[in-house]
Amino acid sequence: MHSYSVNDLELELFATEVRMDVIDMLYKAGSGHTGGSLSCTDILVSLYHPKHGIMKHDPKNPKWEERDRFILSAGHKAPALYAILAKCGYFPREKLYTLRKINSILQGHVFTNTPGVEAQAGSLGQGLSIANGVTMALRLKKVDSMVYCLLGDGEINEGQIWEAAKNASYHKLGNVCAIIDHNGERIDGITWEIYPIRKKWEAFGWYVIGEEVKWTEDRKEMELDGHDYNFLTNAFKEAKERRNDNQPTAVIVNTIKSKGIPMMENVVGSHGRAPNKIEYEDGMRYLKEKAEKLKVKLYEFELRAG
Amino acid sequence: MNLNYEQGKKFNIRNAYGDALLDLGGRYDKLVVLDADLGESLRTGKFARTYPDRYFQMSVSEADMQCSAAGFALEGFKPITNTFAVFIPRGIEQIRQSIAFPNLDVKIVGSHGGIVTGEDGVSHQAIEDIGMMRSIPNMIIVCPSDAVQTYRATEAMVEYEGPVYLRLMRPDVPVIYPNYFDFKINLKRGNGYKLREYGKDVAILSTGYMTHLALEASDKLNEEGIKTEVIDILTLKPLPKDIILRAADETKGIVTAEDHNIIGGLGSAVDQLLLSENCPTERRYIGIKDTFAESGKPEELLEKYSMDVRSICDRVKDIL
Structure with missing residues (x-):
């Protein structure tokens, strides 16, 4: 394991608290998508973190014209985005417990009535096309912002993703950065059918960062780049730096499904359900202990820094 | 803008649509095609x-x-998207999910x-598009019957904020309306225009291509x-x-x-209205x-599928 910096510790603490909120809101909602919400948490934290995140954004002014856009195409990962938006201050944290309930601003899948949510999603395969449209619109407005779009790995089975991949490179949309959250699991099984991932995006004319680590049973024991803040922030920074090179960027990120609930990690079947009582308690205990350790480490750093 | 489509002469409504687009491009700097x-x-x-900067070829x-x-x-x-009516279903779930649900200002032609x-x-013969579009919340459906109406409907569609489906057709049709006709189009309330009023035996409600045939039938x-x-029913949703x-x-x-399946189109919509109004x-x-x-050929198909002038006359006589 690489040596921790203060930045890493701050990012990891933030992500750990986000994971606790995600598990809490899913458990209280009684339904929802645990697996993907937790596999993409570190990706979203690397984009949104108030201090170390790569995106320009302002929770007090969600429609700020110069902001970077984030489009969640895999709309079932909504709980992760909601928890992060609340933590950043887009809306009060108490709202998290209205997830999936009637009259809530937090729909089961992302919708534009939530402050900070750029586009609706939930039907897989549509977000990258939307991101392309947003990017072409920004170009007309002469706004040089990034448009990050998170795709699930199962989602890239959708044909429309490849229509959009083709059009993004044809229209030279350098400001588009597609992030493929490769946790390796779909609802019914392993995503064997999507391999090779990197070669496909290259063939469609994209600049590609990262390479898939094929799913194996011992995936949860691996140190994967999708939970490594150095890799994530550097990748998103690189995509941003290349934005005027007329070529869209794809970042392939290897992750573990349900990361943060040890009993559910890398288990096929954790896709579309909330944690049960035992999983919830186990996850919360694990994450609380982790958060405490991170706080101690951060304190030690502060002491050393004097 | 003053129009110059000769009344009575056959003209392609797609040309009128293209003329309107060009005009609207100058009036709306946010219009993209x-x-x-x-x-x-x-x-x-x-x-x-x-306006090459505002035109996007998506292939x-x-x-x-x-x-x-x-x-x-x-x-x-x-934005205005353009394809054949028969390929509307190719993106129907996208239209439902990404356009109609968030009520976005997208025009679909x-x-x-x-x-x-x-x-x-x-x-290539769309007979289900209106039925699919009708069942999507927030969607307005416009089906013009001649060049003058097409031009004015395109203007009204662009002026309106929200999703609209504009259905056009392939063959040339006679120009029915005078160029100066004031349609007073209100897409929130629905629009229909009485073009013949010989008497009160039967009312023929027509839309799109069928309107000029309905007029012929009525005269006969x-x-x-x-x-x-x-x-002439311009808006199938909302109905006038x-x-x-x-x-x-x-x-x-x-x-x-109507030139559409009788399930889901004008016939169904009118039935639903009449029943709900206890009429x-x-x-x-x-x-x-x-x-x-x-x-x-269109005329051969219309005859074979009982949609020609004679069939309209026969259905009127059925009622009497």
Whole structure:
């Protein structure tokens, strides 16, 4: 394991608290998508973190014209985005417990009535096309912002993703950065059918960062780049730096499904359900202990820094 | 802008659409046009040449095009997507999910509606598009019947904020309306226009291609002493309620005429309105009777599938 910096510790603490909120809101909602919400948490934290995140954004002014856009195409990962938006201050944290309930601003899948949510999603395969449209619109407005779009790995089975991949490179949309959250699991099984991932995006004319680590049973024991803040922030920074090179960027990120609930990690079947009582308690205990350790480490750093 | 389409002469409504696009491009700097490789058929060329920065060729990727249009709308633009009506279903779930649900300001144009598309055959004859669009919340459906109305409907569509489906057709049709006609289009309330008023025997409600045939039928019936009225229905959603209910009230029955499956189209919409208003009246339907057609000349198809002038006359006589 690489040596921790203060930045890493701050990012990891933030992500750990986000994971606790995600598990809490899913458990209280009684339904929802645990697996993907937790596999993409570190990706979203690397984009949104108030201090170390790569995106320009302002929770007090969600429609700020110069902001970077984030489009969640895999709309079932909504709980992760909601928890992060609340933590950043887009809306009060108490709202998290209205997830999936009637009259809530937090729909089961992302919708534009939530402050900070750029586009609706939930039907897989549509977000990258939307991101392309947003990017072409920004170009007309002469706004040089990034448009990050998170795709699930199962989602890239959708044909429309490849229509959009083709059009993004044809229209030279350098400001588009597609992030493929490769946790390796779909609802019914392993995503064997999507391999090779990197070669496909290259063939469609994209600049590609990262390479898939094929799913194996011992995936949860691996140190994967999708939970490594150095890799994530550097990748998103690189995509941003290349934005005027007329070529869209794809970042392939290897992750573990349900990361943060040890009993559910890398288990096929954790896709579309909330944690049960035992999983919830186990996850919360694990994450609380982790958060405490991170706080101690951060304190030690502060002491050393004097 | 003053129009110059000679009344009575045949003219292609797609040209009127293309003329309107060019005009609107100058009036709305946020108007953008997206094509799925059918720019020639949809007459988007004049706009594309005049405003190349606001014209986007998405190639044969209809689903992608509808969602990219949603992206433009999210950033405050007024996108218009263009394809054949038969390929509207190719992106129907995208239209539902990414355009209608968030109520985005996207205009969807489907040309070559109905069996009058002709020789290309069933694969290019849209008979379900209106039914699908009707069942999507927030969607407005506009189906013009001549060049003048097409031009004005395109203007009204662009002025309106929200999703609109504009259905065009392939063949030339006579210019019915005078160029100066004031349509007073209100897409929130629905619009219909009484074009003949020989009497109160039967009301013929027609839309799109069928309107000029309904007029012919009405004139012919008049010579035989049967007095009908013809109402041209521009908006299939929302329906122009008042004019339809008044017709149902005043006449002995209603014949609807549409180039679409009678399930889901004008006939169904009128039935639903009459039933919900507790307004029973004799009903007959001109349209595709829940079957697929075939290749052929438009007039041959209309005759074979009982949608020609004679069939309209026969249905009117059925009621009397």
